[in-house]
Amino acid sequence: MTEIKKSLPRRRFDAVIVGAGGSGMRASLQLAEAGLNVAVLSKVFPTRSHTVAAQGGIGAALGNMNEDNWHYHFYDTIKGSDWLGDQDVIEFMCREAPKVVYELEHFGMPFDRNPDGTIYQRPFGGHTANYGEKAVQRACAAADRTGHAMLHTLYQRNVRAKTNFFVEWLALDLIRNEEGDVVGITALEMETGQVYILEAKVVMLATGGAGRIWAASTNAFINTGDGMGLAARAGIPLEDMEFWQFHPTGVAGAGVLLTEGCRGEGAILRNKDGERFMERYAPTYKDLAPRDFVSRCMDQEIKEGRGCGPNGDYVELDLTHLGADTIMKRLPSVYEIGINFANVDVTKQHIPVVPTIHYQMGGIPTNINGQVVVPKNGKPNEIVHGLYAIGECSCVSVHGANRLGTNSLLDLLVFGRAAGNHIVAADLKKQEFKPLPADAGEQTLARIAKLDNSSSGEYAQDVANDIRKTMQTYAGVFRNQELMDEGLRQMAQLTERANHIWLKDKSEIFNTARIEALEVANLIETANATMSSAAARKESRGAHSHDDHPHRDDDHWMKHTLWYSEGNRLDYKAVVMKPLTVESIPPKERTF
Template sequence: MSYTKDQVTNRKFDVVIVGAGGSGMRASLQLAKAGLNVAVLSKVFPTRSHTVAAQGGVSASLGNMSEDNWEWHFYDTIKGSDWLGDQDAIEFMCQEAPKVVYELEHFGMPFDRNADGTIYQRPFGGHTANHGEKPVQRACAAADRTGHAMLHTLYQQNVKARTTFFVEWMALDLVVDREGHVVGVTAIEMETGDFFTLQAKNVLLATGGAGRIFQASTNAFINTGDGLGMAARAGIPLQDMEFWQFHPTGVAGAGVLLTEGCRGEGAILRNSDGERFMERYAPTLKDLAPRDFVSRSMDQEIKEGRGCGPNKDYILLDMTHLGADTIRKRLPSVEEIGHNFANVDITKEPIPVVPTIHYQMGGIPTTINGQVCVPMNGDYNTPISGLYAVGECSCVSVHGANRLGTNSLLDLLVFGKAAGNHIISNFKANESHRALPADAADYSLERINRLEANASGEYAQSIANDIRSAMQQHAGVFRKQSIMDEGVDKIAALRERVKDLGLKDHSRVFNMARQEALEVENLIEVAQATMVSAAARKECRGAHTVVDYEHPADYAPAPLGRDDQNWLKHTLWFSESNSLDYKPVRMKPLTVDTVPPKVRTF
């Protein structure tokens, strides 16, 4: 049954936020407390957003457990990013970190406590004292359920502030007027199938990552890159999409995440010889080296025949020496995961793990205030009027080529709040909404009606599975130029198949087949952005390690093929032309000295 224009309902808000995870709800809280009329759309109930899966902690230089300061955090984040992070944005984030963590504590966040009542902090990969001298305790944790606690805390505060939630709604496309101002979004209510335009003075995208473009992923099934697809179809470039983080410790065969907090509490990675092999690759930080480094080291051990199990295809994460009491106090969810997904009692035996796709460092380019920006008249950071993006779907860029663990939850808090503050500071209560274009809903209606009319078209999940298989094969931990080039062709062919998506189910109520087809149209945007951007970057940097460009070294997983002369720049991918542009990395911080590039050793 096709949709017609007279079936479209319009509703007006001051701000529409797409996504109810940590970043979306931190922004909505700021806005609702300021008295703005805010609508938050979410495909799932807010406390089921993917932030709930974050386990290990949120980083801030509180210095509760060991000496620390924001400049050390700043240095570690730049080094972790392999110098692709923008240093002014990183400085802002690290300076704001203690403030937003204490603010969260005052909202009611149930952090673990030290004996003196201060917030408990654990070590985490790549976080060090005095510029790499030794690990530092910087991750503020609520056992191994930090994201869960954060999401519930923010939801409770939003309920108190009377934020309006549209639960089980899917946003489809941005509505842009003739002058280029974003004036709303189109959306479907899943329960009824009803179609809406949600008109707003500002739209904020907080849709999270797109880890479901890969076969083995720690991401929830809802992480289909919806915000990135909306932006790409509106002509907005996607930035640095070649950089995807493989988390070192996904449960082998299941992909379920085991927090880096395990290694923060003292867990050890071992090969088939029982050796603590990270001592060879990272003599100082060992198992607490950054994630890209540890993932490559694990992959190297497996490639060289020292993997574990009958097929020698995984590594063992050993926590037995921590003792059952420590595990049950600090890592209770990890113990449950061991039982449920690996049939392992982690208090008595090690658990099989493999590097698993976890996080996208790239996304929709934004300013420090969350304004979405595009290249225009030689300025790469020209804001789009009325459009913001925060969280994993955005690229500020504070994570560069590799994110440090616990900086993701910090990113949500800092930039969610910053975007909210920027909207408030520019908000004019008496100013009327910009008019919706007469064809505001036409593009989205055409997309849905094309699916409805094509009953014999391809099944969405068949194409989705082929996308995931191609990405897993052609954009892994170690990449090869010829393999990436093949991947570009495969994804291009899959994009043609996406044009033939069809629906056999034409019901309106909770039509999940329709939702999955719409999600595939977002997945293909992200997959093509990733594959084309990766194949074009002729160097090794952070999570993008291409064997063709590695220099020989005693510690092979180190990305010594980094080319700062030619490739110290951000990638921009444009969907309509499937083309690339590049913009400079902002190397100058706001108040401190620039941290110049150097070889990353740990």
């Protein structure tokens, strides 16, 4: 079988984009409209990419509902990041925000409207006016289906621009030449089982997050860290992987997300006594404090015996006072989720919620143009030519240690567009394809041959489930050194087990067992990066809450973590404190 595949079929494109979510399709639109030959690979049909699950809104200081400007958004994002976000790229994102939202509106995005016809905006956690003095309405929303509306809008524009979609394809490995430039990828067509080499002048990773390394997750089953796996196996470090956001309101027992838009519209978290407990922890922001803070408060209520239910293991979200009309107009999906996943009518009953893993702040290190950067020759940010990364799989570091709600969809639009513009400006049509290395595709062939020749070993889903249990147990909302060190030992064993996957079904046509086995290789890289980075960071910052080191330590730890797969090695680089045009926001204690 491996002999048949020795000579892999090849196809050529100006650009290959891996992932058809919000960032991938925003970038592909720029390239296709510029006349470039673009291939977009996706494991699922584009409108089933995980961006479709985003509910609450897109953050932009339009000022439609009350006074707002990008300076306030800039401040909130830096404070939300617990001063680990890079201030130059944060300024860029906040200044570009109104532009990309209005552009999306002109593409046909069906935003909710105010009576005067302007885009409706709702409050969201951590978003304020006048540098933290009062809440502001900044989330541009399409009911509670904003990601759905956005993804369909971008897909329709891409069809119009004649983007080439390769649906149900799995990217396997990056191809780098002797100079370290990326010149293509290998990919598997699921329908046939055939592996291809896709040559490209530019490869862009837009594969989304890896929330499926956790047992309780709001993420789709496709979110297996494929972009991180491709980068790590190619020798590229992963940045700030210790920082994972637990969303406060996942449905207890199901993990399905209830948008922060619930609290933006006025929903309240209550403990078993019916108390609005967030007033004790955050007297100013209350239920609209940033997500990392609210999650820890909920966890503390449960641990101190004020949780709800027979086991006291969740708190409740109360929307009943909003009224059925507001809920059905502004939060229709939340009503449906309550019925389908909790057997609760949220117009009349409280719904049980627990903090649930939701978003990775870290990823593949990039610059403001989406180009992947690595430490090299004594410089911290040397460009890997031919490789871009955008969206949740990337770390341009606008989110730092904790992302503000609505900044994820904004990140996709701003940096998808920026990367697309940068590639268009490079005039790829005039560039030649760089020669493939002599061993192009051999790494992929060896991985597949190992699976095809296996006669015993581990079942892929057993290893995947044990990765999830380990991450859930040893790197949760609250962490300590003993837990994380044990997590490192467990991950070392799981890494060994992942090297001995047994593929029972050797067939080629739409073999989902083979897909799952290949995904485990990406899960293990992402989980190792997370556990190693977390165990090394001896402070509490943003989403990384370390019981043994409960305070932020700016003297020693205001720096980005870089994790290398080879040798499970860590390095660090400085946080960028200098914005592009305005004064820096100096670090201070976060209070709400």
